[in-house]
Amino acid sequence: MLTLGLKDIVYSNKIIIEKEDIDALEASEEVTLMDWGNCFITKHADGKVTGKLNLDGDFKKTKFKLTWLADTSDKTDIELVDFDHLITKDKIEEVDNWKDFINYDTEFHSFGVADLNVKNMKKGNILQFERKGYFILDKVPEKEGDKFVFFTIPDGKQVNRYGTKK
Numbered sequence: 001m002l003t004l005g006l007k008d009i010v011y012s013n014k015i016i017i018e019k020e021d022i023d024a025l026e027a028s029e030e031v032t033l034m035d036w037g038n039c040f041i042t043k044h045a046d047g048k049v050t051g052k053l054n055l056d057g058d059f060k061k062t063k064f065k066l067t068w069l070a071d072t073s074d075k076t077d078i079e080l081v082d083f084d085h086l087i088t089k090d091k092i093e094e095v096d097n098w099k100d101f102i103n104y105d106t107e108f109h110s111f112g113v114a115d116l117n118v119k120n121m122k123k124g125n126i127l128q129f130e131r132k133g134y135f136i137l138d139k140v141p142e143k144e145g146d147k148f149v150f151f152t153i154p155d156g157k158q159v160n161r162y163g164t165k166k
Contacts, residue, residue, distance in 0.1 A: 007117045012070035032059040034067050067130045074116040082108045082152040
């Protein structure tokens with residue numbers, strides 16, 4: 001039987017939130033920090049963002065449920081790799097020249113950070129990055145400067161840039 005597993009959660013007075021999430025917020029707004037609680041976020045004119053926890057707040061009343069990561073020394077750099085279809089047409093007809101439908105740009109890389117839970121993973125382990133999807137660990141760092149490299153696992157729901165399902 002498969003289990004969901006467990007993860008350690010590190011809390012800190014400094015956290016990392018995706019820029020797109022911060023940009024979507026009003027100048028001052030109550031949000032829910034997933035797996036933690038509510039927080040009043042304030043965006044200052046100088047670009048600084050501060051927050052004040054409101055753990056008694058009601059998560060049902062907040063518009064935004066944000067994922068976050070403690071900004072501590074045990075976070076690690078990661079690389080996420082996504083792949084697109086090799087052929088840009090769902091069905092190649094006999095009259096089609098298949099070479100006209102080759103996708104030469106099929107590999108996409110994005111970079112980020114992950115928490116300490118990644119450091120104990122072994123090649124082939126699968127995990128879900130919240131709001132990103134499921135990934136399989138393809139490469140564990142071998143030397144200083146290397147990153148953990150994860151390949152996306154297609155779920156059949158995502159649509160690529162050609163409008164077809166992955």
